[in-house]
Amino acid sequence: MSTIDTTAINLKPAVSPPSWVTRASKQYLTFDSTVDKYFSNKEKSIKSPVLKKILKPIKSLAVMLTSYDFNHFINSKTPRARIAEPPLGALMLMMYIGLLGARAARGWQRGKPPGSAQGQKRDYREMLDVLRRDMWGITFYIFGFGVVNRLLVNRAQKRKKLILQNKEGKTYTFTQHDLNARLSSAQVLQAHYDKGNKQALLKAANNNSYMGVPQFIARRYPELRKQLADSVNVFRSALRNADFALATEQLEKLDTMRDSVVKQMSKNSTLTAKKLGRLTKQWPEYKDFLARYLQHKRIPMDVTSFGLLFVLIGYGPIWLNRVLTEHQYRKNNGMV
Amino acid sequence: MSVIQSLAKSAPTPPSSIPRHSPGAYGAAMGLGRASVVPSLANAAQLDLMRGLSSVFRPAAEIFIASIMVIDVFALWLPRVLGALFRGADKPKAPKDASTLTKATTYLKGLNWNNAWEETWREVCSGPALFFWPTILFSMARKGFGGRAVELKQPVLESLTERYSELTPSKGSKAKALDAGWHKLLPKVFTELETAPKEFKTFMDGWFKKFSQLLSEQPIGSKNKEYVRKLEQHEKALMDKVLDLNRTHNPKKRFYKYDHILASFGDKPSLKPVSEVFNTLVNFRDLVRTAKRKTAHESAALKPLLKGVYHRILRAKALYSVLSVGITLAFLSRLVFWAQKNNNYPANRHVPLGGQKSASGVAGGFKQWAKAPLIIPNFKEWAR
Numbered sequence: 001m002s003t004i005d006t007t008a009i010n011l012k013p014a015v016s017p018p019s020w021v022t023r024a025s026k027q028y029l030t031f032d033s034t035v036d037k038y039f040s041n042k043e044k045s046i047k048s049p050v051l052k053k054i055l056k057p058i059k060s061l062a063v064m065l066t067s068y069d070f071n072h073f074i075n076s077k078t079p080r081a082r083i084a085e086p087p088l089g090a091l092m093l094m095m096y097i098g099l100l101g102a103r104a105a106r107g108w109q110r111g112k113p114p115g116s117a118q119g120q121k122r123d124y125r126e127m128l129d130v131l132r133r134d135m136w137g138i139t140f141y142i143f144g145f146g147v148v149n150r151l152l153v154n155r156a157q158k159r160k161k162l163i164l165q166n167k168e169g170k171t172y173t174f175t176q177h178d179l180n181a182r183l184s185s186a187q188v189l190q191a192h193y194d195k196g197n198k199q200a201l202l203k204a205a206n207n208n209s210y211m212g213v214p215q216f217i218a219r220r221y222p223e224l225r226k227q228l229a230d231s232v233n234v235f236r237s238a239l240r241n242a243d244f245a246l247a248t249e250q251l252e253k254l255d256t257m258r259d260s261v262v263k264q265m266s267k268n269s270t271l272t273a274k275k276l277g278r279l280t281k282q283w284p285e286y287k288d289f290l291a292r293y294l295q296h297k298r299i300p301m302d303v304t305s306f307g308l309l310f311v312l313i314g315y316g317p318i319w320l321n322r323v324l325t326e327h328q329y330r331k332n333n334g335m336v
Numbered sequence: 337m338s339v340i341q342s343l344a345k346s347a348p349t350p351p352s353s354i355p356r357h358s359p360g361a362y363g364a365a366m367g368l369g370r371a372s373v374v375p376s377l378a379n380a381a382q383l384d385l386m387r388g389l390s391s392v393f394r395p396a397a398e399i400f401i402a403s404i405m406v407i408d409v410f411a412l413w414l415p416r417v418l419g420a421l422f423r424g425a426d427k428p429k430a431p432k433d434a435s436t437l438t439k440a441t442t443y444l445k446g447l448n449w450n451n452a453w454e455e456t457w458r459e460v461c462s463g464p465a466l467f468f469w470p471t472i473l474f475s476m477a478r479k480g481f482g483g484r485a486v487e488l489k490q491p492v493l494e495s496l497t498e499r500y501s502e503l504t505p506s507k508g509s510k511a512k513a514l515d516a517g518w519h520k521l522l523p524k525v526f527t528e529l530e531t532a533p534k535e536f537k538t539f540m541d542g543w544f545k546k547f548s549q550l551l552s553e554q555p556i557g558s559k560n561k562e563y564v565r566k567l568e569q570h571e572k573a574l575m576d577k578v579l580d581l582n583r584t585h586n587p588k589k590r591f592y593k594y595d596h597i598l599a600s601f602g603d604k605p606s607l608k609p610v611s612e613v614f615n616t617l618v619n620f621r622d623l624v625r626t627a628k629r630k631t632a633h634e635s636a637a638l639k640p641l642l643k644g645v646y647h648r649i650l651r652a653k654a655l656y657s658v659l660s661v662g663i664t665l666a667f668l669s670r671l672v673f674w675a676q677k678n679n680n681y682p683a684n685r686h687v688p689l690g691g692q693k694s695a696s697g698v699a700g701g702f703k704q705w706a707k708a709p710l711i712i713p714n715f716k717e718w719a720r
Contacts, residue, residue: 081471090657094668098668185583214375
């Protein structure tokens with residue numbers, strides 16, 4: 001005779017079970033994690049490394065397609081609103097069905113021959129224009145743009161020997177450089193030197209645009225100019241010798257000099273706030289010189305990838321559609 | 337007269353004959369010797385260009401909406417509207433059998449305004465609609481049950497509610513118990529406190545008190561300017577402290593993660609951005625306040641009450657998410673019909689089908705598409 005295991009009795013306070021609406025809501029919002037778990041289990045059961053490699057992109061695509069939980073909101077100042085950023089699954093649904101599907105359907109509808117003309121075939125050209133243009137455009141925008149940008153940045157960071165991406169291949173944002181490449185202490189300076197930004201540090205330090213005295217300061221304040229130049233040169237040699245304590249000390253000194261000038265300038269009644277703002281922008285803090293250098297190093301890649309995007313999803317498909325339509329016309333009229 | 341003004345008066349003017357593009361010569365003329373630290377004019381111009389570009393690419397690369405709008409305007413609106421305007425503007429060569437051209441198409445000349453208008457309306461309205469409807473719906477959701485808690489990610493909402501429920505004492509006044517639970521939850525979220533130096537812990541004690549006080553000041557979902565400003569200042573205070581902590585104590589371990597803190601929303605502790613932790617707590621506080629309001633009307637025990645609040649927020653969240661997608665889809669589908677009212681495709685006005693010989697039906701359409709040759713176009717002809 002079996003005995004009852006009393007430890008298995010649930011002694012928790014009674015909470016009414018969730019209704020089917022709550023369960024369905026939860027399933028809808030966590031559809032992506034359900035899919036993720038399903039593929040992870042499949043991955044474990046598969047032994048072949050080739051199949052595992054094939055499964056990986058399918059898994060990430062499926063997870064992307066099934067994310068419907070709105071949880072990204074951005075505060076906008078003009079207009080004052082909290083803007084909802086759709087999750088990728090919802091965005092793809094809206095773009096593929098709402099943009100591509102609806103436009104193709106309208107193209108199909110408009111392709112109908114006028115009246116009840118017998119013998120005339122449906123004109124598919126608008127529908128095909130839409131499919132060629134939007135299917136490619138939306139797909140490349142969602143899946144291709146990030147990949148292209150990542151590859152470009154990765155190539156540049158290897159070539160120029162600096163850090164622009166994290167280990168997962170995600171490009172650091174401008175704000176991340178502001179927060180993480182501000183050389184506020186000797187430890188941070190050493191961390192950058194040791195972790196792979198040595199070349200960037202030396203190059204930026206020797207570049208007068210980033211670690212120098214702006215022309216308007218050099219012209220106006222000759223005394224200060226000499227002091228600043230001395231500190232800059234000491235900083236450069238300290239960095240070359242990996243003397244981080246001295247280098248940080250010089251950065252502090254440079255920023256103190258800069259701050260005192262800016263402070264005195266702000267007291268000058270002839271200088272408007274706008275002009276002062278522009279002035280401080282032209283002469284930013286010396287501690288931020290590496291951050292600015294790294295930010296500027298990613299700009300060519302941003303310009304290239306945006307340029308590619310404009311050609312590949314903007315002008316390219318339009319040009320292709322035009323060429324194809326005109327070729328078809330010539331062919332149908334016996335001109336080819 | 338200030339020191340700066342006196343310095344400015346005595347400032348030398350650089351000789352005009354000096355080649356400004358050469359940093360060495362310019363620096364030497366300015367009395368700095370060959371090892372000048374003054375950037376040349378060329379360098380300064382390059383820096384200005386980079387500064388200008390970064391003011392464009394910074395928001396475009398960091399803010400999803402800005403990026404999608406930049407792409408929408410430059411990669412979709414402009415090329416499509418311009419393409420539509422010029423499509424069919426120049427007539428292709430006349431076919432051998434001119435009778436295939438209809439009377440209407442023969443008379444049309446010049447820019448294709450009809451097509452351009454269609455594309456303009458459709459493109460201008462469709463991109464922003466992807467955000468407009470979800471934004472409107474979620475602003476309604478925030479005013480409803482649970483306030484900003486609807487913005488939380490479901491797993492975070494669930495695990496935080498569970499953790500909070502565990503920490504809330506079941507004895508005594510319900511309202512006081514809920515507050516006590518909140519005060520206990522805060523240090524549990526910041527798991528960093530377990531290993532952080534004493535100075536940071538002292539700072540956080542004060543920060544928690546002010547944070548709770550601040551969140552109780554305004555009604556749920558308030559958009560009061562002063563309140564928002566105070567919240568931003570409080571977030572900045574935490575961010576500065578965390579940056580300071582990481583830069584001093586973990587410069588290598590948290591390299592490029594100086595704005596991250598070890599935190600747990602009821603799950604395994606991990607490094608999370610300070611802004612994420614802060615916003616999650618602000619949003620979760622609305623769940624606590626909703627539960628507190630409910631205690632006045634309901635006699636249920638605290639744990640079932642919290643569970644009930646969580647379930648209701650979950651249902652509201654799912655409803656608004658479904659509605660956001662559904663309404664946007666409905667709007668976009670109708671938009672095509674509003675924008676493209678013409679019964680024919682104005683883009684093909686000069687290139688009628690002529691002697692089209694294709695099969696009928698959808699399959700026929702795809703056959704036609706598949707048959708469309710991939711030719712190398714005649715650039716000269718196209719440019720003309």
